[in-house]
Amino acid sequence: MQKILDELSEISAKHPSLWFRGHSSIKYKLNSGLYRISSEKSEVLEHENNIYNSFVNLGAMHIEHFGNNTDKDWNTLFMMQHYGMPTRLLDWTSSFITALYFANLGRKKGEGAVIWALDPIALNNNCHRLYDATDDSGYDTIGYLTLDTLPSRVKKYTNYYNEAIHIKSFALMPRRSNQRLISQNGFFTVQGTDALPLEEEYKNNIGEFLYKIDLPPETYEDSLQYLKVNGVDYYSLFGGIDGLCKHIKDELLSIKFKNI
Template structure:
């Protein structure tokens, strides 16, 4: 079976975008209507102060109650919080297209379209910080200073592209990077009145249901599985439970030549 023309056109769009841009990040959504909101700002509260209070409380609880499971704090702890499901102001991106495609596919329902986004992170930082460099957080104020310093360091109004320390196997496998949402509380594509979208440095590509089989075959041929994305026992269990697509025949015989 060959790839559909629709899927080939999508791959060409990705190739053209990456050919024109020096640095590209990807993010997959299992529903095309999902907004580019971090977990923290997906909650609906009336004031920014409520979000910041929740953010500080989440950090303290994860730090104090999780001390037997980690030795991290500050930015490195924030990355762990994000990858273990805490609602933070970080939004997951990847340097890998296949990673984004995997996450778009992982919860894709047959009654809806999925999508993925492509971002030029240096263009975002040019708008927010006046510099095209990616922000390396440990070279500046600590995360705790942002949370607790009062009149000291303050979160910016708009998102910033971060290049984090990859302090977990999942981040390494997924080539994980982040944008950190600002205090404007707007989704990334709405920031700066949609300038990044208008400029073509933030692009959304829909994945219609008609390419679902193409996506499955593409991920299979690329060797992308639950276990490669989550290289731990949880990821292995997901892969074992996912009985779909090509499943190689396994034998329990020590010597296949003996019947």
């Protein structure tokens, strides 16, 4: 682990802010759930439309408290992401150790894993189609984006599939509306319309503001021990009774069902 921590320290020294994302397989790409359905843009837009409208119509009672304000679309999307619906949101965390946990969640001994590191401000400053398709000015001062500062062309989330917008992935700071976002120090990137995973969209910026930190197979045991001594487990990150039960069953007692 020391080599990994040294690499992290070197990267952190270059950036005032970093977000992290852990992958338990070196094969996984920085694709949102929506783009894991298909790489065809037309098919993705059709799914996005159907998924969102189905959720809004069938789950109206769960989102009625959002009212009719301009944030309703995005708050609905955050809820969908929270409960596992495929969206164009990709989860990130400002906590390296949280990303390390997810990099080892489902990872098997003898397999490598990956943690991606991202400077969200630099990402937005390089998203030159964020505000206008032809105007690249002013991109060195964008900083963090929130629901209050979203550009008008994506102020309504449904513009992604109701209008012909062309935009790359950008970083978004959500309102901490649920305990999981708080526990996991959660943030999002919003996947762009090019049907490309983030590391391919910004392939020329890898090593500049996007970094891939490899966790070789030999780091598996050390990673688990590092998480254990720091008190990071399923319950600490997910909370709730379901999180507690899963932690006790799978992590604390490692219960296996043999009499099947």
